[in-house]
Amino acid sequence: MSASLKNEKRVALVTGSGKGVGAGIVKVLCKNGIRCCINCNSNPQMAEKTLAAIEAEGGEAFIFQADVTNEEQLGNMVRAIIEKWGRLDILVNNAAMQPNKFIDEYDLPTLQRIWDINIGGYVKAVQHCLPHLRKSPMARIVNISSIHGKRPTNFDAGYAMTKGAIRQFTRELSLELFPDNIPVNTIDLGGCVIEFKTGNPRMAFNSPIDTRSPNMKGGNRQVFPEEVGELVWYLCTEKADAITGAGIRIDRGLVLT
Numbered sequence: 001m002s003a004s005l006k007n008e009k010r011v012a013l014v015t016g017s018g019k020g021v022g023a024g025i026v027k028v029l030c031k032n033g034i035r036c037c038i039n040c041n042s043n044p045q046m047a048e049k050t051l052a053a054i055e056a057e058g059g060e061a062f063i064f065q066a067d068v069t070n071e072e073q074l075g076n077m078v079r080a081i082i083e084k085w086g087r088l089d090i091l092v093n094n095a096a097m098q099p100n101k102f103i104d105e106y107d108l109p110t111l112q113r114i115w116d117i118n119i120g121g122y123v124k125a126v127q128h129c130l131p132h133l134r135k136s137p138m139a140r141i142v143n144i145s146s147i148h149g150k151r152p153t154n155f156d157a158g159y160a161m162t163k164g165a166i167r168q169f170t171r172e173l174s175l176e177l178f179p180d181n182i183p184v185n186t187i188d189l190g191g192c193v194i195e196f197k198t199g200n201p202r203m204a205f206n207s208p209i210d211t212r213s214p215n216m217k218g219g220n221r222q223v224f225p226e227e228v229g230e231l232v233w234y235l236c237t238e239k240a241d242a243i244t245g246a247g248i249r250i251d252r253g254l255v256l257t
Helices: 003-008 020-033 044-056 073-083 108-135 156-174 224-235
Strands: 011-014 035-040 061-065 090-093 140-146 182-189 247-250
Touching: 011 020, 020 035, 020 044, 020 090, 020 182, 020 224, 035 044, 035 073, 044 061, 061 073, 073 108, 090 108, 108 140, 108 156, 140 156, 140 224, 156 182, 182 224, 224 247
Parallel strands: 011 035, 011 090, 035 061, 090 140, 140 182, 182 247
Antiparallel strands: none
């Protein structure tokens, strides 16, 4: 790759990045010179705070409010990125819904909604971004999943199913996009320190005692959003060219206990 292409600022779309894990990701990417679209849906005020923090550090970003399940809104967001910066190099699929419900509390509309967001939103974002990613000299797709897709608990089977599906979606997509030289990877995230979960679902931070591992010690803190951002950033560098179709866990060893 030529030096000019290496030094040219790339552009990223991070879905669900107004707050929480997504905000940590865009902050780290912008700190490293990536220009970012901050996507939010229900919390534009939090997105404004994220943008202010990025700009205070000299980063470049803008906010676009869009529901990733809405084809028109998603398409408008991608077009806005191209109109503003003329390119798109990185897609981080992060927007998600976690109802934290036991199986007998689920209804079909809720189950359909989380699949529309957690899987449908990822698929649609890839479809809208792919024509532009294929033009990039160093494109990347990173899908944020969860240890819920690997380690069973006794609550929120609906959410866990979507996270398991993301892992397989990543594997399939990495093979399909291999000829385009677009690495696709998943990050399996454990408990993360965030402001709040959208909708403030029950068990948002304190799950029932019988869902916790008895081996976890109280001093084993949760993951910070910026730590996830650092991993995403690494996967977006040339050093990670050989990594594709992988699932990388960041959970402070939670699934091992």
